[in-house]
Amino acid sequence: MTTKQKQIEQRVNNIGNYIIATHSTIRSTAKFFNVSKSTVHKDLIYRLPEINPQIAQEANNILAYNKSIRHFRGGQATKNKYRLLRLA
Numbered sequence: 129m130t131t132k133q134k135q136i137e138q139r140v141n142n143i144g145n146y147i148i149a150t151h152s153t154i155r156s157t158a159k160f161f162n163v164s165k166s167t168v169h170k171d172l173i174y175r176l177p178e179i180n181p182q183i184a185q186e187a188n189n190i191l192a193y194n195k196s197i198r199h200f201r202g203g204q205a206t207k208n209k210y211r212l213l214r215l216a
Contacts, residue, residue, distance in 0.1 A: 137179055139163075140171045144183040147172070153194050 129137075139161070147157055158168045172191065176184040 140175045140179055143168055143171050144176050144180065144187045147187045147190055148183065151190050
């Protein structure tokens with residue numbers, strides 16, 4: 129295994145563990161690790177199941193939950209935006 133492959137494997141494990149520990153979204157995880165959302169998604173969906181299936185399953189459960197409530201988060205963000213505009 130090359131050094132680059134080891135770095136990718138370590139990043140994938142770190143991303144999986146971070147998602148599990150913080151229950152964060154793909155977007156906030158990407159920002160934390162300074163990579164793109166596409167990279168985080170590819171790491172979680174394609175690479176992590178090959179490296180560590182147990183962590184992959186837990187992370188996918190969290191991602192499924194985040195996806196199921198995203199319309200609430202969007203509505204709350206819009207509500208906060210206009211509330212702040214009204215106060216200004």
